[in-house]
Amino acid sequence: MKRCVIIFVVLIVTLPVHAGDMKFVYSFDIPPISWKENNRMYGILIDIADEAVRKRMEIAISHEGYPWKRAQYLVKNGKADALITNGPLRKEWAEHSSETPFVYEQKLYAKNGNPRLDQLKKVKTLEELRPFTLMVHRGSGWDKKNLIDNNFKVYEADDQETRFRMLVRDRADATIIDIHVARYIIKRLGLQNQIVELNTMENVPFHLVVGKGSPYKRIIPDFDETIRKMKKDGSLQKIFDKYR
Structure with missing residues (x-):
């Protein structure tokens, strides 16, 4: 009887505190990468996790x-169990x-129409942006x-859409933002003819x-293999294309 109690205690101690589904967590306000709407998560990262982990690896x-x-x-x-983000920065x-x-x-x-646009088109490093005012x-x-x-000379915005509204109003010269987020917002605001996409900074x-x-x-090893297959069969690209 004593041995059974010891085994039972060991099992309790070794069980994860959040036993159940693998819990992914995300930023809730960066469409189309990840965002919450009506208490449900949507976006590129959610679709990647669903396709790779839930559907192909059959993990709840x-x-x-x-x-x-x-x-x-x-x-x-x-x-929580997992994020999809830069890994080496969190290796500790x-x-x-x-x-x-x-x-x-x-x-x-x-x-488009910024009097310094020709100069901005030549910018390839952050240091070259010092003469300009940037939306952050x-x-x-x-x-x-x-x-x-x-x-750097900056003008702060409380949300991502304001970055582009302020550019159009000439409050700043440029902004640096992820291409997926930028294209989503530009399309949503109808600014396709007013905003110019320039060089990649990082x-x-x-x-x-x-x-x-x-x-x-x-x-993790199975996830790596699954992502390689998704890259090869085009399903990963289809997820990106969905949010263009």
Whole structure:
């Protein structure tokens, strides 16, 4: 009897605190990458996880959206299992895939008709943007690290759409934003003829990032193989095309 009790206690201790579906968490406000609407998550990353993990790997998963810092906190502290984001930046508390199902492509955008547009078309590095005023997103870690903390001239927007509205109103010269987000917003606002897409400033590869305390770390090799197949058969590209 005593032995049975000991075995039972060991089993309880070793079970994950969030036993059940593999819990993916995302930023809740970056369409078309990930966003929440009517208490449901939508977007490119959600579709990738559904196709790769739920459908092809046959693992039950759930999707939840939070402010980005909160989402990372949940995985770091074992309250959720996974993110799809840059893996190496989170190596202290997570393991990540080798394959990159998504690339966050930071492109430069400006108003068509900006008197300095010819100069902006030649820009290929951040340092070359010092003479210009840039629209940034308040709360963006990338904008803070690369632009605000390095004393670039910036004008802050409270949301992504305001970046482009302010460009059209000549409040700034340019903005740097992911190509998928930019194209989605430009189309939504009907600014296709007013905004010009310029050079890529940085590519940030995204990985499957699984917390070190999650039992789902074991699926990473299978996830890599699944993503390779999705790249080869075109299904990954179909997801991107859906949100153009």
